[in-house]
Amino acid sequence: MGRVYKAEFKHEAVRLALSSGLSRERIAQDLGIGSSTLKKWIRDAQKHDTVVSDATDHRETQGFRSVCRTSSRWTSDARA
Numbered sequence: 001m002g003r004v005y006k007a008e009f010k011h012e013a014v015r016l017a018l019s020s021g022l023s024r025e026r027i028a029q030d031l032g033i034g035s036s037t038l039k040k041w042i043r044d045a046q047k048h049d050t051v052v053s054d055a056t057d058h059r060e061t062q063g064f065r066s067v068c069r070t071s072s073r074w075t076s077d078a079r080a
Contacts, residue, residue, distance in 0.1 A: 011031070011045070011050070013028075013031055013038060013041060014041050016031075017042055018042070024039065024042075035080045
């Protein structure tokens with residue numbers, strides 16, 4: 001089994017993908033996740049009506065991506 005991402009990370013990734021103006025592939029790459037994973041999270045959020053797509057300052061997006069690349073607080077390794 002792979003990584004398990006925390007709900008906060010998923011929520012923020014979906015918000016960025018829908019509001020940052022960057023491509024979903026770029027967001028996924030910057031966050032270190034697969035584009036199919038991000039697409040699934042977006043689909044799940046829309047299905048459960050939890051999508052937040054507010055306007056985002058580009059500096060905020062850059063800061064979040066930077067933190068995600070250097071922090072393990074967003075994930076936990078799942079072991080079987």
